[in-house]
Amino acid sequence: DSGVTQTPKHLITATGQRVTLRCSPRSGDLSVYWYQQSLDQGLQFLIQYYNGEERAKGNILERFSAQQFPDLHSELNLSSLELGDSALYFCASSPAGQRSTEAFFGQGTRLTVV
Amino acid sequence: GEDVEQSLFLSVREGDSSVINCTYTDSSSTYLYWYKQEPGAGLQLLTYIFSNMDMKQDQRLTVLLNKKDKHLSLRIADTQTGDSAIYFCAESGNAGNMLTFGGGTRLMVKP
Numbered sequence: 077d078s079g080v081t082q083t084p085k086h087l088i089t090a091t092g093q094r095v096t097l098r099c100s101p102r103s104g105d106l107s108v109y110w111y112q113q114s115l116d117q118g119l120q121f122l123i124q125y126y127n128g129e130e131r132a133k134g135n136i137l138e139r140f141s142a143q144q145f146p147d148l149h150s151e152l153n154l155s156s157l158e159l160g161d162s163a164l165y166f167c168a169s170s171p172a173g174q175r176s177t178e179a180f181f182g183q184g185t186r187l188t189v190v
Numbered sequence: 191g192e193d194v195e196q197s198l199f200l201s202v203r204e205g206d207s208s209v210i211n212c213t214y215t216d217s218s219s220t221y222l223y224w225y226k227q228e229p230g231a232g233l234q235l236l237t238y239i240f241s242n243m244d245m246k247q248d249q250r251l252t253v254l255l256n257k258k259d260k261h262l263s264l265r266i267a268d269t270q271t272g273d274s275a276i277y278f279c280a281e282s283g284n285a286g287n288m289l290t291f292g293g294g295t296r297l298m299v300k301p
Contacts, residue, residue, distance in 0.1 A: 078232060109288060119233075119278065119291035132288050166232060170287065179289060181225075181233040 079103065080182035082167050088188045094155040097185045101148055101169030107131070108150040109170075109179060110142055114163035125150055157189045196279055196292035203300050208266040210295045212279030215260060219281040222255060223289065224264045227276045236264070236277075266297075274299045 079102035089095055101108050110122040112135075121134035125144035136142075139157075144150045154161060164186050168179040193215045202208045214222070220241050225233040239246045239253045239262070246253045252265040266273055279292040 078234070080232075107287075111289075111291075118293045121288040121290070124288055134288060168233075178235055178238070179287070180235065183232040 078180040078182060080167055080169050080180050082165075082182035082185050084185060085183065086186050086188075088190060089157060091157055091159060091189055093157050093189075094153065095157065095187065097152040097154070097165050097167075097187070099150045099152070099167030099169075099182060101150070101167075102180055105169035105171050105180075106148065107170045107179075108144055108148070109168040110136075110150070110152050111166040111168065111181075112163045113166060113184070114160075117163075119166075122152070154187070159189050162187055162189045194279055194281055194290055194292035196277075196295045198293070199296050199298070201298045201300065202269050204269060204271055206269055208264075208269045208273070208297055208299075210264045210266075210277050210279075210297065212262040212264075212292050213260055214262065214279070214281050214290075214292075216281060216283045216290070217260065219260075219283050221282040221287075222253075222262050223280040223282070224251075224253065225278040225280060225291075227278065227294070229275075233278065269297075269299050271299045271301060273297060 081100040083098045106127045109124045113119045122136040124132040142152045164184045166184045168181045170179045195213045223238040224236045250267045254263045276294040278294045280289040
């Protein structure tokens with residue numbers, strides 16, 4: 077168990093809908109990262125938050141947004157969902173914002189858009 | 191941008207050594223990582239190596255880094271059926287510590 081908790085584990089929704097994925101980082105970790113794993117794109121970095129502030133942005137669509145709350149949990153919001161958004165979404169956490177040697181991953185949320 | 195490449199598939203017999211290879215393009219990579227993903231599970235960090243090291247050993251795992259050729263390998267000694275999984279190479283460059291992953295190598299261990 078990595079200590080990173082993601083909910084829900086599975087989500088099935090229709091095209092055009094909006095969903096929210098939730099992540100609780102390991103106790104004490106200030107950084108949260110979101111990654112998308114899909115068959116065609118592989119594992120791609122979406123966005124990073126550090127202590128409530130956006131720190132780095134990757135290949136995140138404009139339809140997607142994230143935030144990190146004062147208690148350090150994070151949410152990834154996906155809107156106007158398309159079939160191609162079906163993927164495994166991972167959250168990871170690490171203690172520091174820069175050059176941390178370890179990022180711990182949650183079990184992921186499997187999103188299926190139908 | 192950064193690119194990390196891995197072969198797709200490796201099959202070995204139980205008890206043999208497995209060697210999974212990875213190449214990367216970002217010469218400013220500071221840390222290089224190996225993650226393991228079992229079916230239905232998240233990514234488990236196996237080991238990492240700092241870019242100024244050539245080798246790191248951790249029990250059955252040996253990581254070799256050839257910085258000149260930008261080549262990283264993971265050797266698993268005495269491979270067991272429980273080692274069957276997808277192994278991802280990843281690098282952390284100079285854009286914060288987001289990870290850039292390879293496509294993953296599926297390791298199949300035959301009894």
